[in-house]
Amino acid sequence: DPTWPSSVDELEDIMFLSTGYRARGLAKGVTPCSLGQGPGRLSAAEWIRTAFHDMATGNVYTGEGGLDASIVFETTNSENIGPGFGPTLVTWAPFFSSRASMADIIAIGVYTATRSCGGPVIPVRAGRKDATKAGSIGIPLPENAIGTFRNQFLRTGYSEAEMIAFVACGHTLGGVHSSAFPMIVPANTAPNDYAKFDNTDVFDNKIAVEYLGGTSKDPLIVGSSTGNGRNSDARVFAADGNVTIKAMQNPETFASMCTKMFQKMIEVVPTGVTLTDPIKPYDIKPYDLQLTLLDGGSEISFTGDIRIRTTQRSVALVQLVYKDRNGASVSTPISTAHKGDASGFDDTFTFYGFSTQFPADTSISSFNVVITLPGGATEAHDNNGAGYTVDDRIMYQFPQSCLDSSGKLTAVAAVRNGLSSPNLQVVVKNPRPSPVVVPSLSAASVSMAIQSAIGSYQLYSATYSFIDSQAQSALFGVSADSASDNNKNTNSLPSTCVTLNPTAPSSTQSSSAFAYQGCYSDNGPNRALPAATTANDAMTTEECAAFCSKFQYFGLEYSRECYCGNALDASSEIMGATDCNLGCLGNSTQLCGGASRLSLYKNLKYVPMVNPKIDGYNYLGCYSEGTAGRALADSTTASDSMTVKSCAAFCNGAPYFGVEYGRECYCGAILGVGSVIKPASQCSIACAGNSTEYCGAANFLNLYQMVSGSSSSSTPTPTLTSSTLASPTPMPTLPAPFLAGYAYQGCFTDTVGLRTLGAKAYGTESNSYVSCATFCDGYAFFGVEYGRECFCGNNISNNPLLASESDCNFQCTGNSSQVCGAGNRLNVFQSNTATPPSNPSISGYNFTGCYTDSVAQRTLNERVLFDDQMTIAKCATFCGGTKYFGTEHGGECYCGNNFAHQSTAVPESDCSFLCPGNHGQYCGAENRLSLWTKS
Numbered sequence: 001d002p003t004w005p006s007s008v009d010e011l012e013d014i015m016f017l018s019t020g021y022r023a024r025g026l027a028k029g030v031t032p033c034s035l036g037q038g039p040g041r042l043s044a045a046e047w048i049r050t051a052f053h054d055m056a057t058g059n060v061y062t063g064e065g066g067l068d069a070s071i072v073f074e075t076t077n078s079e080n081i082g083p084g085f086g087p088t089l090v091t092w093a094p095f096f097s098s099r100a101s102m103a104d105i106i107a108i109g110v111y112t113a114t115r116s117c118g119g120p121v122i123p124v125r126a127g128r129k130d131a132t133k134a135g136s137i138g139i140p141l142p143e144n145a146i147g148t149f150r151n152q153f154l155r156t157g158y159s160e161a162e163m164i165a166f167v168a169c170g171h172t173l174g175g176v177h178s179s180a181f182p183m184i185v186p187a188n189t190a191p192n193d194y195a196k197f198d199n200t201d202v203f204d205n206k207i208a209v210e211y212l213g214g215t216s217k218d219p220l221i222v223g224s225s226t227g228n229g230r231n232s233d234a235r236v237f238a239a240d241g242n243v244t245i246k247a248m249q250n251p252e253t254f255a256s257m258c259t260k261m262f263q264k265m266i267e268v269v270p271t272g273v274t275l276t277d278p279i280k281p282y283d284i285k286p287y288d289l290q291l292t293l294l295d296g297g298s299e300i301s302f303t304g305d306i307r308i309r310t311t312q313r314s315v316a317l318v319q320l321v322y323k324d325r326n327g328a329s330v331s332t333p334i335s336t337a338h339k340g341d342a343s344g345f346d347d348t349f350t351f352y353g354f355s356t357q358f359p360a361d362t363s364i365s366s367f368n369v370v371i372t373l374p375g376g377a378t379e380a381h382d383n384n385g386a387g388y389t390v391d392d393r394i395m396y397q398f399p400q401s402c403l404d405s406s407g408k409l410t411a412v413a414a415v416r417n418g419l420s421s422p423n424l425q426v427v428v429k430n431p432r433p434s435p436v437v438v439p440s441l442s443a444a445s446v447s448m449a450i451q452s453a454i455g456s457y458q459l460y461s462a463t464y465s466f467i468d469s470q471a472q473s474a475l476f477g478v479s480a481d482s483a484s485d486n487n488k489n490t491n492s493l494p495s496t497c498v499t500l501n502p503t504a505p506s507s508t509q510s511s512s513a514f515a516y517q518g519c520y521s522d523n524g525p526n527r528a529l530p531a532a533t534t535a536n537d538a539m540t541t542e543e544c545a546a547f548c549s550k551f552q553y554f555g556l557e558y559s560r561e562c563y564c565g566n567a568l569d570a571s572s573e574i575m576g577a578t579d580c581n582l583g584c585l586g587n588s589t590q591l592c593g594g595a596s597r598l599s600l601y602k603n604l605k606y607v608p609m610v611n612p613k614i615d616g617y618n619y620l621g622c623y624s625e626g627t628a629g630r631a632l633a634d635s636t637t638a639s640d641s642m643t644v645k646s647c648a649a650f651c652n653g654a655p656y657f658g659v660e661y662g663r664e665c666y667c668g669a670i671l672g673v674g675s676v677i678k679p680a681s682q683c684s685i686a687c688a689g690n691s692t693e694y695c696g697a698a699n700f701l702n703l704y705q706m707v708s709g710s711s712s713s714s715t716p717t718p719t720l721t722s723s724t725l726a727s728p729t730p731m732p733t734l735p736a737p738f739l740a741g742y743a744y745q746g747c748f749t750d751t752v753g754l755r756t757l758g759a760k761a762y763g764t765e766s767n768s769y770v771s772c773a774t775f776c777d778g779y780a781f782f783g784v785e786y787g788r789e790c791f792c793g794n795n796i797s798n799n800p801l802l803a804s805e806s807d808c809n810f811q812c813t814g815n816s817s818q819v820c821g822a823g824n825r826l827n828v829f830q831s832n833t834a835t836p837p838s839n840p841s842i843s844g845y846n847f848t849g850c851y852t853d854s855v856a857q858r859t860l861n862e863r864v865l866f867d868d869q870m871t872i873a874k875c876a877t878f879c880g881g882t883k884y885f886g887t888e889h890g891g892e893c894y895c896g897n898n899f900a901h902q903s904t905a906v907p908e909s910d911c912s913f914l915c916p917g918n919h920g921q922y923c924g925a926e927n928r929l930s931l932w933t934k935s
């Protein structure tokens with residue numbers, strides 16, 4: 001993995017962030033491969049040809065030219081005929097900046113166009129420098145003699161064989177325009193006056209195959225060009241007696257040669273350019289790391305995003321473990337929250353955002369990234385040993401900076417005592433005269449003037465006036481001595497500057513009762529904290545904390561609103577600390593969020609409500625009252641000091657006891673008729689004698705059953721796998737499980753060997769409700785567990801317990817916004833439509849039951865059929881009248897006139913696999929035959 005930061009960071013984004021969160025979207029210009037800027041146009045081909053024409057006038061003997069973006073000044077040159085050059089450069093120009101040379105963007109353009117059309121990955125080294133004027137001429141023209149071609153390609157470093165391969169690779173996409181080359185494609189002889197090189201519109205070997213097969217329609221091989229000597233492809237391909245082009249008929253050879261020829265093309269660079277290693281996607285990459293000195297000067301906020309490459313891993317949790325300014329490790333890690341996903345051609349990424357703060361006198365110097373995987377294992381990433389460094393010697397102060405309507409930028413920096421006075425650097429883009437479509441860059445440096453001292457920092461300020469539209473694309477930064485804070489843009493800067501307040505608001509106050517968690521958004525479809533709310537014009541942090549005392553979290557918003565909840569809605573995301581910028585109406589030194597922004601706190605006094613463990617009893621869940629009398633009818637008591645324990649004591653050894661409606665206690669030897677398990681959420685009332693325990697609800701009991709002697713092990717003891725590090729993390733909890741077409745049943749216990757849903761299962765890194773439901777299509781139930789597991793069944797088996805919803809807390813490996821159970825915990829869904837499958841009637845046969853079988857000793861061994869569309873009728877027909885036939889493992893069918901080996905009948909429910917060709921029928925199971933006997 002490359003070490004961060006590096007000179008290619010901007011290019012890496014342009015290359016790999018094609019779609020999604022923070023996408024740069026270069027690939028949009030050539031996606032899909034067939035995209036064009038009009039009829040008879042193909043953008044991918046135009047990009048590749050633009051790169052070729054930029055390079056093709058280079059000279060490897062003199063070290064001049066090559067891939068240097070001189071094409072920017074050569075679009076009106078008579079060698080560059082064709083509609084593609086100008087529009088291609090217009091598409092690329094916005095990506096050009098002081099961090100990405102135009103020549104490097106051209107190189108990435110070749111990778112992007114090739115890959116979008118299904119071609120190979122072209123390695124891209126970076127570091128090219130841009131020419132400032134047109135280069136020499138010397139593009140190979142169709143009418144040139146073969147000897148001229150040899151010389152021209154040799155001049156750019158290509159041997160004869162390489163020339164042949166290179167032309168074939170270049171001409172796998174696109175074609176010749178009649179408007180540009182009427183002697184090659186006369187008007188009205190090709191669709192849209194555009195004659196394509198080969199029959200396919202993708203990056204493939206057809207150019208070679210068709211040429212050798214005599215079916216080529218390449219206008220540089222057949223047609224008018226043969227009469228006027230412009231059939232250059234024919235002459236180039238034949239230059240070595242077809243040896244090279246024959247090798248390229250093989251698709252793998254074609255792809256690997258094109259990788260080499262295109263990489264060579266983008267690596268013809270002038271003397272003085274040193275190329276980097278090929279750009280690889282970072283595994284871990286920080287974005288927008290920003291330190292900000294806060295009002296009062298005693299605290300520093302730290303915000304940013306961390307990008308994790310998820311191509312080959314799924315992630316449960318990301319934390320930053322950091323060192324303070326003096327290099328001492330800080331024990332509490334910085335937590336992050338999911339912000340968004342992005343992808344490139346061959347990679348996927350997930351971004352995790354954070355917003356935290358620490359005392360200005362201890363601050364931060366570097367961090368490592370710790371990833372917790374869904375299984376609980378952790379990966380620590382230390383940037384190849386360097387750590388991700390954060391320099392607090394100089395900080396750009398976004399809240400105090402501004403851009404007024406005249407285009408005047410005021411930039412403020414906080415500089416630690418002891419540094420020289422800082423400079424503001426600005427890089428702006430200046431349009432060039434037509435027809436040059438790529439701007440030039442100019443840089444300015446302004447020394448900053450001291451404003452005030454605050455804590456151990458000095459504030460400095462400088463202004464810079466942009467002209468015309470410069471502000472929109474400018475980059476700026478501040479630096480002092482060897483410290484700098486760079487790559488800022490003017491986006492979202494306010495039009496008026498505010499001054500840093502020498503006294504701090506206690507916005508982030510934390511006390512023994514509550515701890516500040518950050519500034520979170522509250523503009524999703526659901527409230528961020530949905531459980532309870534109040535609002536008034538005297539709101540303070542303390543008042544909201546008291547109001548929400550029964551909940552784990554509280555948050556303040558829009559100066560006067562207070563919200564409570566036990567979990568943050570999944571739509572709420574962590575925002576920059578400065579998004580929460582409104583004072584509380586009841587105490588202006590406290591911050592109360594912002595518009596759609598919540599100052600989020602964790603209630604440290606909160607004690608979660610539980611169904612306590614009672615010695616000698618198992619907790620069974622929340623049960624309804626009986627339908628014919630009480631669920632527990634033997635004895636009862638009620639008290640305003642009721643607790644679960646006091647009820648257990650009252651029942652004094654009864655097989656069952658239960659607490660109901662806060663203060664009632666019931667005992668019984670048996671469970672009455674009609675008393676059945678209900679969702680845990682139905683039993684929601686606190687016990688009158690202990691507000692941290694549940695005591696049922698009206699007509700609902702929290703039910704306990706005595707452990708019966710040694711058989712107590714029949715109740716699975718769940719072993720939860722903890723996936724968190726030492727410190728608790730305010731990770732937003734996932735939304736309640738939901739899938740259209742299914743009824744969610746709850747979070748159930750599950751045990752290896754005693755499966756709650758036992759028909760079939762898989763485990764995958766792309767598990768989600770949809771993928772599991774699809775896999776379980778036809779079954780009455782599906783369930784997800786341990787992030788990556790999926791189970792199907794037609795009934796809930798082995799008497800699982802309905803566990804607390806919060807037990808199920810793993811993210812699904814394939815959808816991080818869905819919850820997929822936990823260790824020994826299964827989120828179960830019931831299909832609204834599935835009708836239970838059956839063993840259908842087959843004329844002349846009787847269904848005999850479910851029988852054992854084994855691979856080594858087949859029960860029925862006369863004939864066998866494997867069919868991924870198996871049905872019972874298909875198997876019966878295939879067996880053609882044998883005494884027995886049976887289906888197994890879904891798609892297998894066995895026939896026989898006797899049992900070749902011992903087989904015994906097992907419960908019919910063992911044969912639980914559905915027939916792949918008919919989900920209304922059973923087709924055995926693993927080592928289980930659904931057996932039929934001739935009647």
Ligand code: HEM
Pocket residue numbers: 041042044045046048049052081082083084140141142143149166167169170171173174175176177178180181232236
């Ligand atoms: C003997 C050398 C070559 C000659 C004479 C030649 C000639 C031509 C001509 C006449 C066109 C038609 C352009 C138009 O009508 O817009 C064309 C298109 C094209 N050439 Fe070449 N070419 C040569 C080598 C290459 C090489 C080495 C590449 C490698 C990148 C390449 C890439 C392309 C592409 C991608 C197009 C399609 C452009 C479009 O469809 O818009 N050519 N070439």
